[in-house]
Every structure is written in structure tokens, then in C-alpha cells.
Amino acid sequence: EPEVTQTPSHQVTQMGQEVILRCVPISNHLYFYWYRQILGQKVEFLVSFYNNEISEKSEIFDDQFSVERPDGSNFTLKIRSTKLEDSAMYFCASYAGLATDTQYFGPGTRLTVL
């Protein structure tokens, strides 16, 4: 069964450093998402991406965040200058674009900012 994959599974970084989280969505899907879950809190929407541009972003997704689909396969989330409060589980999701379908999530990347 096709699945969303994410790398790395765990990323540790120093505050102020740049990180790139990588995702490979399901191959025929058209819509891509990043969500995050801070420990003990709910899963929160960050950004949606369709047709090579951002469709919608939350207030969390400020200028420090960017997304890219560099090669038609990978979907990346970049955080330019990480803060302690960016420590969270980051989930990538993809969606085929059919009204009867749903969003499929990857296993997540745990980001720890020290």
C-alpha cells in the first residue's frame, strides 16, 4: 500500500540553526501539507501546498518557515532559524484531490531544538 515517508525520523539541532525536514508524498497525490504536534498538545495545521504554491498557511507559519517541492517527488519544510519552541513532531500529509479521499500522514519527524 502506498505511504507517505519522512526523513529523518529524529533531528536534533541548536537554536538558530536551519533545518530541512523531508517528505515523499504518495506519488499520484496533488495536495501536500505540514502539521506539527508539540508534546502534549493537539496536531496543528501549518501549511497546504498545491500546484507548486502555498494554498493556505496558519499564523504559526511565519517568515522563518518555507516549503518547497524541488523535484516533483520530495516535499520539504525549512525552518531558517530554529527556536526552542519549534521543538515538536512534524507530520507531512498528502491528499489525492478526490472528494471521497482523505489526507494520508507520514510517520513524522521529531525535531528537538537545544
Place this chain on the structure above:
Amino acid sequence: DQQVKQNSPSLSVQEGRISILNCDYTNSMFDYFLWYKKYPAEGPTFLISISSIKDKNEDGRFTVFLNKSAKHLSLHIVPSQPGDSAVYFCAASAVRGGSNYKLTFGKGTLLTVNP
């Protein structure tokens, strides 16, 4: 801003009995509701969904009920099995599909099914 609320952080049931997980929402624009299941070290996995035009949807052991007037939905698992032990997230969206399709999640309920 808790638009989707799951007020029970945990629930414990005996194998073979019914599990009932509850979810309330405040945003009347929500039109599509989903339940996801999450095991440790894995991403959320889609379980079942319901559109606002329905009040019930059934898939095997899983049934979701929607009460729009009360802004309440529930997930019933009958019979419960130890493998059902996981965190269950309620999620909602104002649209079903398209570029504005995004999910708003509750905090989750940890279900433990005891053998």
C-alpha cells in the same frame, strides 16, 4: 482556541465491550468530520469519516455518529480489541477536498483495551 474538543484524555475498556469516544466542536462551518488513530512512533491513520449531511456512518466495527444540532460526534468501536489501543483523534474540516481542505484536530483520547 479549541475548535475541536476531546474532553476525555483517556478511556479504558475491557476486550469485547463497546468503546465510545466523544468529540465536540464549536465552528459551525465545519462540514466534514474524521477520526484518526495513532500508534506510538507512527503518523495518524485515517479510520472513518462522516459528512454533515449524514448522522451515521458505519465501517465494520467502527461507527461514527454526528449530532449537528449539538455539535457533537462520537466514535463507537464494537467489539473492542486489544489492538485498538491507540490515541484517537477527532478532526474536522470546513470543506471536503480542494485547496482549502485542512484539518483541525482535537487533542486526542488514549484508548486502552484490556484483555
